Amino acid sequence: MLHRVEHVMGFPVSLRVDDEHVPESAADAVFAWLREADARFSPFKEDSEVSRYDRAELSEDALSADLREILDLCEHYRRATGGAFDVRPPGRRLDPCAVVKGWSVQRAAELLKQAGASRFVLNAGGDVVTAGGPWRVGVRHPEHADQLCTVLSLTDGAVATSACYERGDHIHDARTGRPATGLLSLTVVAATLTEADSVATAAFALGPEGVDWAAALPGCEVFAVDAERRVLRTPGFPTAEAKAA
Template identity: 60%
Template sequence: MTTHVEHVMGLPVSLDLRDEGDFAGAVAEAFAWLHDVDARFSPFRADSEVCRLDRGEPAAGDLSADLDEVLTLCAYYEDLSGGAFSARLPGRGLDPSGVVKGWAVQRAADRLHAAGARRFCLNAGGDVVTEGEPEPGRPWRVGIRHPERPDAVCAVLASRDGAVATSAAYERGAHVLDGRTGLPATGLLSVTIVAEDLTHADALATAAFALGTDGIAWAAAQPRCGVLIVDSQRRVHRSPGLALA
């Protein structure tokens, strides 16, 4: 059993790994990957690959394979959301953060899986990847923070071999902007998406939040996803069959 916590990408990232054996090397590699992503993809570091691309250096044809993949994902979710999700907001520089965190944490989980880990929970500030079960017959329990009470949860979800991502304004204020207007998104307090991988869950949660009240029906229409949304009127919208712990 291994527990590990580091501060990376501006938030605490914790690992609860229940497999027996020596996974120290795999854990170190997974967290080194997250630190590397933070350095290369941060829109706040002048020497990051994202900022250099935004300045026109290097040329688009010289992008790393990782950044090319991230930008392709950003374009996909922008199209899927009708422009509400965007890495290029009006009056702002290139910022692919809406994809990067979920993508990076999922890739870290994939590294752990490749090393033989089969029972773990990787939590990046409330966005979670789970594999297997902590104990036979018991799922991982993922608490969803109450959007207006920092000391409370509004639901606890059961997760096995999946991902849970939440987009809300409680940590960083009105940081989710509607890509169609460049203005802060309104109409929703929090959006939680349950999906097969965190790349998809995190991007969908951000896009749905950016869509405002239209994001409720939009998120519910996405295939193979569960939805838990609290709107600004404090109404809860939940997918039928969403697994609660």
């Protein structure tokens, strides 16, 4: 069994692999890739591809295929939310972190599968990809750091939560330019973390209407707590049984 925790992209990333035949080099590859993604796509690193493109030092034709994919995803969710989700609103720098995190961690999970891992959990700052299982995943209470508001059961899939309890009002509704309001937290379960993380952030930017928007997407299940402390969840959200191991 492999177990490793490292600090990458500004948050702790933990990996557990229960397959005995998977070599330690698989974990090495996961964390090497995450460090590479951070170096290439972080808007907080002056020499990253994202920063250079934002400063117009790189043309569209000079962009890597990876960054083109990321920007295409960003544009997809900008259009899907009517502009509420926008990684480059007027007057602000390009910041695709809301897509990069899930996208890069999902790719790390694919590296594990290529190495032969069939039962693992990869937790990147609370956003999780699983295989095998079932795995129990807790969702933090939006107002009480030492409590969970729900626990879900995942076998092969991903879960991501958007909220303001860690980084303050960092998610903005780009239609207004102001911090998103109306929700305390919103959790999305999807087949990949690329989708779960992007949808969770985009839905949070939409505010209360984001719950129905995310719930209408094929393959997405939603759990949300609104500003009135009401819990909203889709019927298929995989809440774990209390007696589950």
